[in-house]
Amino acid sequence: MPLASDTVREITALRVRYPQPRSAILPCLWAVQNELGYLSAEGMEEVAAILDLAPSEVQAVSTFYSMYFAQPAGDHQLLICVNVSCALRGADAIVDHVQSRLGCPSGGTTGDGKFTWESTIECLGACGGAPAMQVNHHFHENLTPDRVDGLLERLRAEPRPSHANGQSVGHVAEALTVKAPSSGPHPPSAETPPAPNAEGPPADTGVSDPAFPAPELPLGEHTEMPGSRSKRSYTKRGSRSAPRKRPRPNAGDL
């Protein structure tokens, strides 16, 4: 499905915004994700065509950055910080609470396609209001289980934020119901040793423990990322990016 004409216009405008068109890749990918909710192969091909790059180059860039989705996500996206400052003030309790309320593990999407949530070890920069999370890129700080409940209730009644495409929610939900996270939550709940339950294997420990079925990870992968990094590698040697098709200009002396 081709991109909407507004998105194409936005990408074309971004092309001339920078001294070199290639610099516009990240904002162009944001434009695609804002329209579709994720980065489709066709969308990336269109970006590549407008920026005069090989499609593989745009794809290779997209897989590096954790905020791009490779698959459709729920209407509302929750990102809960579990780094030190948040953990010291109870982030794990928030994570457990959200997990029990939404009924799917970190990195997953609810059956109705309403929510995609993830606990992230990446510090969100809200340590002064720990524990904190981002909902559709907006900060929510000083969380308590009660406040989370109120927030979830409110979000449940709200439609997908304005950058949603014309796709029906049902369509997205259908695409998502079978989606499992590419790997365990990170960490699942670091205060308690992870139990062998439906939440999937604990990060990084699945290899040695037969109690946890090994997730189907692409060869050579060991980085936990929802969506974007769960794609199969291009080469069996483990490189996640396609080989460069053209020499890289101005990369400095090697």
Next chain:
Amino acid sequence: MGEHKLLTEHFGTEGLQTLAVYERVGGYQGLREALSRFTPETLIDEVKASGLRGRGGAGFPTGTKWGFLPKDVFPRYLCCNADESEPGCFKDRALIDENPHQLIEGLLIAAYALQVNTAFIYIRGEYHDQRLLLERCVEEARAAGHIGANVLGSGFSCDVIVHGGAGAYICGEETALIDSLEGYRGQPRLKPPFPALKGLYGKPTVVNNVETLSNLPHIVQRGGAWFKQLGTEKSAGTRLFCCSGHINRPGTYEIAMGTPIRELLEEECGGIWKDRSIKAFQPGGGSMQVLLPEHLDLPLDMDAVAQAGSSLGAGAMVFMDETTCMVNVSMRLVDFYHHESCGKCAPCREGTYFESDLMHRLEAGHLTLEELHTLADICDNMNGKCFCPLGDTATWFVMSAFKAFRDEFEAHCGAGACPVRTASAQLVTA
């Protein structure tokens, strides 16, 4: 000593994010003065005289960094590093949220000193609202003639582009930032050549932190000598400290360099919460080594903290009370670096993987004493052997915690559960 407001002076003023209010409290006077009273050369000398050091973590003198640009090579580029992702650090977000025009003014002053016609603000993808705010402010400043051709009628031209990232801690490393800005995977480059010689698009480039740039309007208006007498001899000015963890009043506090850490903790942060005592703290964000209660009397001075075996880094203070399990904290930080390793060099890519694996098993109490030594061995094989500082810093906290709390690490071995949690039963307070 103590609290001294410079960058945060007007925080909380209603509407400060608009140009009108910012100019009413004296905004853009620094830019006007820079353009009228200084030549680019004298402006660089003034910043050198101020003793301003980079606020992004490394603490390199800003004026000296600017002086490295080769003469007569154009175009040149300036990048503001707003890719703040250090665990525990949120000062750049506060500076952008509260006073975005101060940053834009500082950026333009630096652009004038460096004779840059295109300046970038690289802001992390998670700061979505902050990016929109900056974009709005840039448009406002452009409409008022502060940005674009012939800035304020001076003949100097500068465009500002706000560029959003998409979630990658490594892009805070300056060469990775440049790679990302060029439209590549954000992986660091080999240095030399340094960005000052070959940076963005192969041209001379300066990368400065948000807080560094926000200082410039004040240095121009009040003079480098005035700035230098704030703080200590080698750490001039004030600094924003992001305080978080087990304290009564978490937040960002601007205080003069040289103030004792205890004063920051007791007076600004309201002390450790729940009348508990302090077990340890981290003075510079997730990357830096752990310090102990006996270090609380150190002054907030880059060199003094460095002598104690840690670093002020990006000014993020994480305080931990007596119930904290240091193994758990170490595990989270190791997880963070594992997650953020860009994959370019083997010691970091593989090292963080094994580190994370071992720390998870240690935290769960399933590691043997022998494997604990493997952990130390892996860290030793990473520290100083990685392509960029990310891999080195991935070992600093865990190794310093291992040294300072060796008993606690060893008690986890074979315990089958976290002994600290068993003992205090409320490691994490909901």
